[in-house]
Structures are given as C-alpha cells and as structure tokens.
Amino acid sequence: MTGPLPTVSVVIPVRDDAVELARCLAWLDRQTVAPWEVVVVDNASSDDTAAVAAAWGARVVPEPSVGIPAAAATGYDSARGEVIARLDADSRPDPRWVERIARRMAMDPDLDAVTGSGRFVDLPRAVQKVASGAYLGAYYVLTHLALGHTSLWGSSMALRRDSWLAVRSQVRRHDPEVHDDLDLAFALGPRRRIRFDPYLQVGVSARSLRGHRQRVRRFARACRTLRLNWRTAPPWARWQARLGSGPRTAAADPASRTTPAQEAPGSSGVGIRLLRVRGRGRSSRRPATARRRASRGRR
Secondary structure (H helix, E strand, C coil): CCCCCCCEEEEEEECCCHHHHHHHHHHHCCCCCCCCEEEEEECCCCCCHHHHHHHCCCEEEECCCCCHHHHHHHHHHHCCCCEEEECCCCCEECCCHHHHHHHHHHHCCCCCEEEEEEEECCCCHHHHHHHHHHHHHHHHHHHHHHHCCCCCCCCCEEEEHHHHHHHHHHCCCCCCCCCHHHHHHHHHCCCCCEEEEEEEEEEECCHHHCCHHHHHHHHHHHHHHHHHHHCCCCHHHHHHHHHCCCCCCCCCCHHHCCCHHHCCCCCCCCCCCCCCEECCCEECCCCHHHHHHHHHHHC
16 A cells, blocks of 8 residues: 655756657646646757746746756756656656656655656657667666666656755766766666666657767767766676675765766866876875885885
C-alpha cells in the first residue's frame, strides 16, 4: 500500500525551439496526474519560446548562459516539487508519464532517480522501433559500463529534489560541451539508486542524430564528459564502489568529486599533472623535509 503521491515538477530547458515546445506542453496538458508545476528554462532564446511557455501556464525561468547544462541546472534549482522530472522541448510524453513517475517514487522511497526510453517519431514507421532501440540500447549499455550503474537520459527522466540538492554543486553547469544528463549520473554515483523504467517512453525527434557534424559534436561531448569524470573516479574504481569491494573513493562519495571551480582553466579533461618531471623521470617537487633528510644521509 503506497502513501500519497509526491509532487512532481517538470523541467524543460529550451533554446529557440518554440514550435516543439508547444507540442510538448500540449502533451503535458493531457496527463492523468497533473504536474505540480512546469518550469520552462528560456536559454537566451530569440524566438517565441517564453511566450509559448507562458501561454500554456508554465513558469518561465531565464538562463542567459547558453548551454543545456546551465539551463537544466537552473531549472532543477528552481523546481519546487518533491520530484524533479525532465523533458526536452521535442519530448512527447504519453498521458500517464507524470503518473508513472509519481507512483514509482511513491512505491520505492529509496529510489533516487528513474530514467526512461524513447522512440524517434519523425523517422519512417518501419524503422522507428529498430533505430530507437539500437541507439538507446547502445547508450544505456555503454554508459552503464562507464558509470558502474544506470545512466540518465535527459529526454525522459526524474530524480528526487533531495538527491539533486545533494549533488548540485558537483555538476558542470558552466561547461556547455558536456552531456548534462550523463554528468548528473556521474555526480549521483554508484551508491545512489537509479533505475531504468521502459514504461517511461516518450516520443522524440531524431534531429540530434542527423548530419555528420551533429553526430561528431555529440560524440565529442560524450568523450569530454567521460574524461572529466574519469579523472576523479575511473570505471574500475566506480565498479569497486558499486560492488562494495573497494575503498571509499570519489566514486562512492560524489561530494568528494573535483568541482568545476577546482578544475584547471582550459583543461582538456585528461587530468592535472601534479608532478613536473625533469631529467630522467625524477620529480623536482619533493617535500622540503624529504630533501633535508636525503641531504643529511649523503653527509
């Protein structure tokens, strides 16, 4: 027997996508359980995004820093519900999408986040299922190996507000070249519970995969997100933390992750070299006490 359903805020980060946003909000208007609120983050749009959101009764939150990570994080910060659900502007949730999220969270109080699936609605019907399954199947399998646990997919996901507040300072909100959903999954870490729910399926556009340039850009963002997070906790450390066979590391405690402010400016994400090697591989940065002891030993 479950208790009352938690309140659900739906966050939608948008930049210059008023037409798709109108469709998404129309689908949200048909929900069997209405969201507590809909928060549309206007990411410096030059079109009618803000006006469309307001016309549908959404709360519009501006975010002038261009990039999905900044817009999504601002939306999560602004959300007031007990659960923060996330859609993209081109997401088309079915009428029970909010209800399924609320019931899943009510039934499992220890669940931190839930993530769903999708189908490419603008592809020929004959290939929709195959293309969607291949793309998202590969995404979830590969990111699971990289993370040591289930990842998140920004077009259909939700997390508890308390879970967001616990890791909000760890996400790279000011880096527009990372995948914000994957980065958030890294921040949550293998000790928190994220579950995949195939019933949280939404329709989405395949536009993000069209064109060589777009695919290259998405791949580069994935690589950057992995490099930045692996320098704190590589996959084997995360899996040790997940299985409980390794020491408590940053993978087990997201609060100990290197924050964006601690990262070297202009870093490529492959790590910061703490030792400057000179000569034949010897470090010139030995502690002063060690150098004094070595000097006394030679005397």
